[in-house]
Amino acid sequence: MFNKVTKTFQYGQHQVTLETGEIARQASGAVMVSIEDTVVLATVVARKDAKPGQDFFPLTVDYVEKTYAAGKIPGGFFKREGRPSEKETLTSRLIDRPIRPLFPEGYLNEVQIIIHVLSVNPEIDPDIAAMIGASAALCVSGIPFSGPIGAARVGYANGQYILNPTTTQLKTSEMDLVVAGTETAVLMVESEAKQLSEEIMLGAVVYGHDQMKVVIDAIHDLVRDGGKPEVEWTAPAKNEALIARVKELAETNINETYQIKDKVARTAKLKASFQEVYAALAADAAATGIPQPDNVDVGNVLFDIEAKVVRSQILNGEPRIDGRDTRTVRPIAIRTSILPRTHGSALFTRGETQALVVATLGTARDSQKIDALMGEYTDDFMMHYNMPPFATGETGRVGTPKRREIGHGRLAKRALIAALPNPEDFSYSVRLVSEITESNGSSSMASVCGGCLALMDAGVPMKAHVAGIAMGLIKEGGKFAVLSDILGDEDHLGDMDFKVAGTANGITALQMDIKIMGITKEIMQVALAQAKEGRQHILGEMQKAMPHVKTELSDFAPRLITIKINPEKIRDVIGKGGAVIRALTEETGTQIDISDEGIVTIASVDAAAGQEAKRRIEELTASVEVGKTYDGVVLKLLDFGAIVQVMPGKDGLLHISQIANERVNAVADYLKEGQQVRVKVLETDDRGRLKLSMKAAEGAEAAPQ
Incomplete structure (x- = not known):
């Protein structure tokens, strides 16, 4: 009934098992991955044909955590899983990023990858198992895919790299880095670190890539024994006549357009040029009687021309789109304390990218309680990133944050967290919100810079200034150029996008997405060195604007x-x-x-x-001490003495025999309610009741009457 195939291999300190052929057999591909009691099911379904007129590759990745995996029942009225958590969204992005570049150009069939977490060991995060499972499921499905990829988590403690550290090991690790790639190339890096050097970070990437080859070998074995036949697919033939005609109509205009330095003007001119091309092609069709070419096909040709123009300019040593050379960072403007009633605020502008970041201080009661699959925890530092459509001069939906916004917020949080004060030195909860008010590339790194300044403005004693920079790469054959502080168009048209954040002492966060094969260790080394140079420049500008943390909290902060x-x-x-x-x-x-x-x-x-x-x-x-003298208040008179309060909530009996040195016939002759008296505590019984004396107090102090 089942044609089950199983492969088991040792991966660092854990044993990994891949299984296919038993569960979810109607999916295009399905693989169960088990790592020491953490079990995920990864499934892939690909449509047989692409939708007509579609101009993009519709790949969706959904990582889904089921509460039964941890032996829990969901909270809430309905007692079932609701919308994706932040962890699910971030892991979905983590899986999507390294596999997306491996589908062939022109493949536009819809592909859906769903990963279910079925069992979880609190010591083993399911994200690495999910990435391995998605890669294996794609490979066994037979759909066009240049995989497999492997994935590894790398920690760093006592000068040693740790492969796939456990949750406990990560608590003492100076780094939490996830790397994914094929046999020959790194495709994705996501990490946070405690101010580590570029050499240590790059070493971790190389170490993780070397170690993951055992995963790739196991997936090859699984495909050999349990894979489906390869799906027949051929890339659509290029319409050479259309390419030549569009090139003739558009190339000169696009070249001229990319001499315009202002983004808004450039975008408007580009749109007008494209409309001219569509109009000319429509006129051609009307004159010749042949059908008008599909706008999607024309758009793809225009994009290729655009990419070629921008890339060749940079590789030939010409100025970039906005006139800069490859190493220059755009002009920076900084204002702090710009909002009167907030606890801390900063406006950070770098070229045409701008972030308004606001810090709010709260108590422990304001911290976020997270009921995660791997265990409940409390988060005292929250970082939220919002990018409304007006930031790029567009209209659009406003509301629930999209995956991109959640991902950018987490990256900025990772960058800042290493420089936050220790909880015992600063017991506030902190929420940081970055509102992107203008965007032309690198808005997440603007959020890091603005976030650090807003925290300092709020009086948070940061260990150091933190800055971030987004880098790009253009590579053709043996020639390559690394770009500092990339624009949106350079990100869109380039081969690598990587973001580095850190202090003057080292890196705190690194995110890398590589769209092509052949990025070597040497290229990454050059890129990291250039990023350090850019980061130091930005840190210098931040230190000029705000040399020190504010010593006084806002009047409106608790x-x-x-x-x-x-x-x-x-x-x-x-x-x-x-x-x-x-x-x-x-x-x-x-x-x-x-x-x-x-x-x-x-x-x-x-x-x-x-x-x-x-x-x-x-x-x-306060504790009442026997033998000590106190100023008390008479609360109540009794026949045999008085009740005297020596502290709030602490009262005792002043016996009639202890009021004065002479015989007292009536307590009221000496005391009245509300009177202040000096008493000494003689003793306390096992029930905490006090025995007091005015006589002893007088004798002890020999106070003049």
């Missing part, structure tokens, strides 16, 4: 006061049914959080109110 109390006294602060802490927060206007360890955090925009809350908590939790 002040945090932290005190340690005896955990046994927590109930005294909370009170019966929360009455005491509720009264405290209402009367002082503060927010009070108490940990099980007795750490009390008081948050208040008004510093005086915070200090008042602190004073009252210290009073509530």
Whole structure:
């Protein structure tokens, strides 16, 4: 019934098993990947034909986590999985990026890849298994694909690289890097690091690529024994007559258009030139009686001409689109504290890319609680990236963030997190929001620069300034050019897009997407060195604009006061049914959080109110010491003495025999309610009740009457 094929291999410290032929047999390709109890099912379905008139490759990748994989039932009313989490979205992008360039040019059949996480070991993140599974499923399906690819996670601790570190190992690792590629080429890198050098980062990429070859060999074996026949597909023949005619009509105009340095003017001229080409071809068709060529085909030819013009200019040493050489960073303008009521803000402009970044400080109560498949955790630093359509002069949908926005936000967060202060030094939760107000390339790196400045403006004691730069690469044969601070068009028409962020001491985040084969270690080395030069320049501009962290918080930011109390006294602060802490927060206007360890955090925009809350908590939790003298207040008179409060919530019995040195016949002759008296604590019984004495207080201090 089943033609099951299984391949098992050792991958670092883990054993990996690939299976096909038993589950999801109606899919074009399906592979189950198991790594030490983490199990994913990757499926691929490809349509037999492309939709007529389609001008793009419709590839979708969906990585789906099922809560049953971790033995959990989903929360919420419906008790089933809802919209994709941030982790699912980011992993879907992680899988998409290295496989997309490996489909042949002209292949426009719809392809859908779905990866289900079926079982999860909290020590093994399913993302590497998902990437391996997607690669294997594509290869066994027989559809046109220049794979397989392998994938590896690389850690770095004690000067050594770690292949596929566990969750526990990553906690002490200085790097979390994921690399994917074919046998001969690296295609994708995604990483965060704790200010590591370019040499260490590049070494990790090369190490991961070398190690993943065992994965590629295993997939080849799986395809040999369990793969489907290759799908017959031939690339559509090029219409040479159309190419020649479009070239004749458009090449000169496109060359002239790319001499215009302003993006808006250039885009308008380009659109007008394209319309002229469409009109001329329509006139040709009317004059000759032959059918008018398809606009999609014409658009593809125009794109190829555009790419050739831009790429040849750069490779021939001519100025780039906006007149710069390959190493120059666009002019930078920085303003901080631009929004009056926010806690921290910065406007970072680099050429035609601009980010307005706002920092907000909150308490532990404002941190994000995440119920992840691999375990619950709390995130004290949130980074959100938004790019509305007006940033590129367009109209469009506004609302739920798209995959790209989530990915860019995570990259900026990775870049900044290594420079944030330690939680014990700065106990605030922080939310950073980057609003892209103009975009012409490198908006995620503008978010890093603006984000760092906004944090410093908010008074967050950053360990160092952090800057980011987006780099590009143009390669033809043996010639190549690395471009610093790329424009949107250079990203679109280039062969490699990589973003590097870091401090003056080293790299904190690296993201690399390579669209072609043949990018060598040497080219990456040149690119990283040039990126460092650009990063140092940007850091210099940032340091000029904001040399130091603001020492004073915004008037509108909460002040945090932290005190340690005896955990046994927590109930005294909370009170019966929360009455005491509720009264405290209402009367002082503060927010009070108490940990099980007795750490009390008081948050208040008004510093005086915070200090008042602190004073009252210290009073509530103070211990009365036997033998010590206190100023007390008479609360109640009794026949045999009085009840005296020595501290809030702490009162004791002042016996009639301890009021004065002479005989006391009536307590009321000596005391009245509300009277302040000086008393000494004689003893406390096993129930915490106090015995007080005015006589002993007088004797101890020998105070004149």
